[in-house]
Amino acid sequence: MLQQNFFGLYYKLYRPLLNQVNAKLTQYGLFSSQWQLMKLLMQEGAMTPAEIAQRQQVEKPSITKILQRLGEMGYVESTPGQDKREKWIRLTSSGEAVCRDVMEQLASLYEDLLQGSSKEEVEIAISVLARAHQNLTS
Amino acid sequence: MLQQNFFGLYYKLYRPLLNQVNAKLTQYGLFSSQWQLMKLLMQEGAMTPAEIAQRQQVEKPSITKILQRLGEMGYVESTPGQDKREKWIRLTSSGEAVCRDVMEQLASLYEDLLQGSSKEEVEIAISVLARAHQNLTS
DNA sequence: AATAGTTAATTAACCTAACTAACTATTATT
DNA sequence: AATAATAGTTAGTTAGGTTAATTAACTATT
Numbered sequence: 001m002l003q004q005n006f007f008g009l010y011y012k013l014y015r016p017l018l019n020q021v022n023a024k025l026t027q028y029g030l031f032s033s034q035w036q037l038m039k040l041l042m043q044e045g046a047m048t049p050a051e052i053a054q055r056q057q058v059e060k061p062s063i064t065k066i067l068q069r070l071g072e073m074g075y076v077e078s079t080p081g082q083d084k085r086e087k088w089i090r091l092t093s094s095g096e097a098v099c100r101d102v103m104e105q106l107a108s109l110y111e112d113l114l115q116g117s118s119k120e121e122v123e124i125a126i127s128v129l130a131r132a133h134q135n136l137t138s
Numbered sequence: 139m140l141q142q143n144f145f146g147l148y149y150k151l152y153r154p155l156l157n158q159v160n161a162k163l164t165q166y167g168l169f170s171s172q173w174q175l176m177k178l179l180m181q182e183g184a185m186t187p188a189e190i191a192q193r194q195q196v197e198k199p200s201i202t203k204i205l206q207r208l209g210e211m212g213y214v215e216s217t218p219g220q221d222k223r224e225k226w227i228r229l230t231s232s233g234e235a236v237c238r239d240v241m242e243q244l245a246s247l248y249e250d251l252l253q254g255s256s257k258e259e260v261e262i263a264i265s266v267l268a269r270a271h272q273n274l275t276s
Numbered sequence: 277a278a279t280a281g282t283t284a285a286t287t288a289a290c291c292t293a294a295c296t297a298a299c300t301a302t303t304a305t306t
Numbered sequence: 307a308a309t310a311a312t313a314g315t316t317a318g319t320t321a322g323g324t325t326a327a328t329t330a331a332c333t334a335t336t
Contacts, residue, residue: 009268013274057154106142113274114273117269119140121265124259125144126143136154
């Protein structure tokens with residue numbers, strides 16, 4: 001079964017990968033869900049907690065907690081929207097700096113992991129992942 | 139950056155996929171780590187908690203807890219090894235039945251997710267994942 | 277045979293990261 | 307104006323991780 005091989009490997013990779021990523025993140029006092037959120041803000045700019053929750057596919061209270069910690073660490077800040085129920089969340093400059101550092105470190109990890117796969121193969125793998133995501137969320 | 143695209147998509151897929159898988163599993167009162175463990179036993183046969191821990195890349199106490207719950211649900215059983223420190227864990231027949239059901243349901247989910255990708259593309263994606271896992275754990 | 281060191285499994289205490297339910301404040305709808 | 311819906315928070319729970327410490331059993335060396 002081709003599908004099961006694919007997703008079997010997908011899962012098999014997950015824990016060891018997470019362990020490696022967490023090892024890099026502890027230098028900055030970050031955990032991986034915090035990092036995921038920072039990365040989202042880095043890539044897409046300021047957004048509200050509700051949008052973050054929807055993007056990350058987790059419930060709003062989970063986001064509230066992560067934002068509280070990131071706020072205490074000085075990595076994010078918020079301003080009220082013109083709709084006064086909303087809060088707009090953005091990275092602070094210190095948050096952006098950390099983000100860049102982490103991205104650099106992870107880039108070299110990722111490069112190592114793709115050693116031995118050609119550019120073309122990786123591109124095909126990307127398209128398969130992208131299509132799976134598309135099929136899942138449409 | 140090719141690597142970041144690949145791993146960016148890898149992560150992006152993870153939560154929505156987990157949510158779908160968990161939705162299937164709740165019918166059987168299972169959570170995904172419990173399922174991962176059952177699948178391992180189904181595919182590889184009886185083994186000790188220490189080996190499970192090593193295969194899943196988590197610490198032994200985590201496995202102890204999961205096995206306790208699976209035991210309460212009647213999905214696994216254990217017998218002492220000839221080395222009396224060891225416990226050999228295996229699926230019960232009810233555990234095996236549940237495993238087969240879940241596998242069937244997930245197979246159809248996975249098939250849907252790979253719709254639109256050719257056999258060759260999926261094979262290449264598999265090889266990229268396998269190589270990443272290899273690079274990570276060697 | 278005794279001792280020292282190692283390994284397998286468990287327990288306890290703690291943490292992260294998720295969840296649901298219920299709440300407040302604000303905005304939108306009827 | 308009343309009601310419904312939405313954004314965010316709070317409180318409480320749970321799964322599933324962690325480390326540190328404990329017990330029992332095995333191994334090797336004296």
